[in-house]
Amino acid sequence: MVQVKYTKIFINNEWHDSLSGKTFPTINPSTEEKIADIQAGEKADVDKAVEAAVKAFKIGSEWRKMDASARGRLLNKLAELVERDQKYLAELETLDNGKPLPMAMNDIHAAIRAFKYYAGWADKIHGKTIPADGNVCSFTKIEPVGVCGQIIPWNFPLVMLAWKWAPALATGCTVVLKPAEQTPLTALYMGSLIIEAGFPPGVVNIVPGYGPTAGAALVDNPLVDKIAFTGSTEVGKLISKNASATLKRVSLELGGKSPLVVTENFDVTMAAEIASAGCMVNQGQTCCAATRTFVHESIYDEFVKQSAIIAQRRVVGCPFEAATVQGPQIDATQTEKILELIESGKKQGARLVTGGSRMKQKGYFIEPTVFADVDDSMRIAKEEIFGPVQQLFKYKTLDEAIERSNATEYGLAAGILTNDINQALKYADSVRAGSIWVNGFMTMSCNTPFGGFKQSGIGREMGEEGLHEYCEIKTVTINMN
Missing domain, CATH: 3.40.309.10 (Aldehyde Dehydrogenase; Chain A, domain 2)
Structure with a gap:
């Protein structure tokens, strides 16, 4: 039996029980038996995680002052830790998700590649100078969009985590992740690696829970600047509708019938x-x-x-x-x-x-x-x-x-x-x-962007295009008169 090491909510580089005291079981699909009870995050827990992410994103914080190249080194360190623990992570994924162990190992390798790929991008995200009319100096700055709520599915838990975290952290965003309630175990273990890698408190937060409670609270929170979701088209439509109340940026990777x-x-x-x-x-x-x-x-x-x-x-x-x-x-x-x-x-x-x-x-x-x-x-x-x-x-x-x-x-x-x-x-x-x-x-x-046309989604993940989903463009114009 694979040892389960983390079952609590991860906020501000610390482990917490749910404020409600509620838990939920994660089930081994091969045996239909309970693996462990997981702390069930709800609105109060999500709000607490968002507050931590907002604080970590404030101007003057350790994360905001950090050199872009240093962000890249942190992502590379995270990749190295995943590589070190790949056997355990693959076994944990197989236990919780049910996919054959070689496939789980392939998933871990894909996650490592994603972290390393975006580590290389961290100090290469830059704006342009623009020959605007008049006696002016105009240029653009590419800035992180802010606090990102990320909701991932159960079919490729660690791959989807990497696809969400890697570009967000490379660009300088902070994140609150809601893993699928069916497969929270590898995401929670990744919280321990966030601490070990040296990410500042509040940059990455993980709140396991159910979609209608934890997921909805993340979408509705006005302090969240962007929602990234992978899952069904039905839920994606609901997220898009609810996120419109606060005009959040939204990227959706949804269903298909290829x-x-x-x-x-x-x-x-x-x-x-x-x-x-x-x-x-x-x-x-x-x-x-x-x-x-x-x-x-x-x-x-x-x-x-x-x-x-x-x-x-x-x-x-x-x-x-x-x-x-x-x-x-x-x-x-x-x-x-x-x-x-x-x-x-x-x-x-x-x-x-x-x-x-x-x-x-x-x-x-x-x-x-x-x-x-x-x-x-x-x-x-x-x-x-x-x-x-x-x-x-x-x-x-x-x-x-x-x-x-x-x-x-x-x-x-x-x-x-x-x-x-x-x-x-x-x-x-x-x-x-x-x-x-x-x-x-x-x-x-x-290296290649992935996403859908029509009701298969909005936006792209991976490749250079995946960075754009986590960036804002700011134009600066200086009058030279």
Whole structure:
């Protein structure tokens, strides 16, 4: 059993019990058993954390006076500490989230890369001189936006933490993080590393709790200058609406129903492997998962056959076992949602090729599921399932595939598998999505911006563009007369 070291609220580099005295359980999805009781932050705790972040951001504070290069060194130190403790953090993530241990380790490495990447940016964020009309000297200053409320999901807890903290801290903001109530453990451990790295008190604060209480309080607090949220489109809309009362800056990375087009000139076996991985990775709990796979009619039957073989050989079970590639879903609520959508696919006439049921063992395990002959009007074709459920569609022409790829309220990602560069460029130019992947899927990097079109979100994370979400531009003009 992995030892749980931190269960309290982290404010001002100190550990606190909730002011209400309330706690909530975090559950091991592999066993359905309680791991630990976590202090449940509510409005009073959030307000206390925000006050600490406001104080740390004041002009003249240690954090505001710190050289930009020193901020970069702190981020590098944090990355080094995560690297030192990577085995423990990966095991803690697997315990709390249920993802297979090798995948959890990959997540830790991705977080390390993000911290190091933005550490390098800390002293390279600068304004411009402007040749304005008249006898004036004009220039811009790039300043941190201020106190940032950050709300992260349960599917990639430590990666999402790094994606939020790294650019915010590189630019000089202070943060209050609300981790998902299903997976608070790695975020809380990171609080201890914040202290060890040497960040001043109040720069980073962590308040575990529920969305309607802790999350809503963070959005509503008038002293919070920006909200960064990753999660469902439904909650993102609510956050955007509530944040408008105080005109907070808002960035949202929301849901998706990503298409992947398989052309007739691409190797069928390789395509089926890429498509399966793009859909099933992380138990299918990925916002940009390739859940709509459009396959050319000339190779469709063989592709369906190969997809079933790949799904059936996936090893589902204890995420700490070396052979496991698919762990449990995150909780009972998500499991029931997935199963209900699978039943809708059966009832609406999609052909169930393999899977389709909950596994008969303790834990929230669902069989890898493949539906063929899916129609665009079906619920499984339109709604985000967030589970190990692949949907296969047949198409005739690339123009048809492009039109159907765009026929969704989402626009987070899309992909095409082709040996024709003209097809690749046409698809990339025509599909409205924040990321277009060619001859692969989910090939992401901390150097490249990520975010969505349409109802998949507002703003971008990662890359240089990720810095912009945490900055304000100030124009200074000096009259030279």
